[in-house]
Amino acid sequence: MIAAAGETTAANTGEGQFARYASGLWPSFAEELEGASAATVSYIRNGAVFVVGPGDAFTVGEGVSKISADAARTIEPMLTGEYDEIFWAPDEAQVDNRALGPALTRALVRAGGRILRESAIMVETKNGRATGVRTGAERVNADAVVMAAGAWCSHIGGVPEELRAVRPIKGEMIALAGVGGPLTRVVRSADCYLVPRGARIFVGATVQDAGFDTSLTPIAARQLQRSAVALVPALAEWSVVEHWTGFRPRTPDDLPVLGPTSVEGLFAATGQFRNGILFAPALAEVVSRAVLDRQPVPIEFSSHRFATGVDVCA
């Protein structure tokens, strides 16, 4: 989901503004990426429907309006249940996340970049400055090192404490397949979200503080399926055809860590928590400007907030 309204309801915060800015970059980012990679990433901005129950905490964000059940059914015919309140967010979008990585890889290689399919073991430094990265097989020299290892940043030797603040938050998801539909829009409730993916529907997601536990729990799959059926009754006839897990990179204040770190030449591009795909084009812009032009990053995303002994205004 490219869910600036659904995921960051506090529109007047730095995060909300960043989310909306990122969401606005997505159409041109997707087009440029498809052109540069000759691959498709299926970006589509066709809105999301939020179903809100009596006790649900829900803040109506910018560009979100209340609609009737009839209007909701016109927008999304699979919404045949009984709902308390329904809201429509026309600017929400979706992209095929599984196509994104390969497309970015192709674009990078076509632009002359080199991919080393090895783990970085250590950030190399000389006189307190990052000079490259050591993998199991070789040493890669670099003028700048950007740490973008998601939840795994703390596993890499030589990273400063501000990058060790990033922890994994496990998320399990399922895919449903069946007869009927298709669903075309993202549909959300307090308990789950449904994302159309071809004839299938992805249902997400659990949020578990469980370290790097990769186990797939039947209880999570059942809960997600139950929540999906509560939202779209026809899904009672659909089956779970896939079940997987991933790790969100979370910081203590749930905001990204971007830009310069306390190690000169080492830059952060992580901590996106639930919104790494939404943030991607804006995050790339902010971090590349910090690396290439030494432009400051928004202060609420500065890595210095997790570093002791570093002046945040520096």
Ligand SMILES: Cc1cc2nc3c(=O)[nH]c(=O)nc-3n(C[C@H](O)[C@H](O)[C@H](O)COP(=O)(O)OP(=O)(O)OC[C@H]3O[C@@H](n4cnc5c(N)ncnc54)[C@H](O)[C@@H]3O)c2cc1C
């Ligand atoms: C279930 C679930 C659903 C989500 N849904 C959404 C959504 O709808 N919209 C949204 O915007 N976000 C969503 N997110 C969040 C989003 O996936 C993350 O914020 C995003 O993936 C973070 O991007 P990243 O590139 O920093 O980290 P990752 O995507 O985790 O990538 C980090 C990469 O670094 C690699 N790596 C790790 N260690 C090393 C090493 N030592 N050397 C080299 N490489 C290394 C890893 O293999 C991995 O490829 C979801 C997350 C989960 C778990």
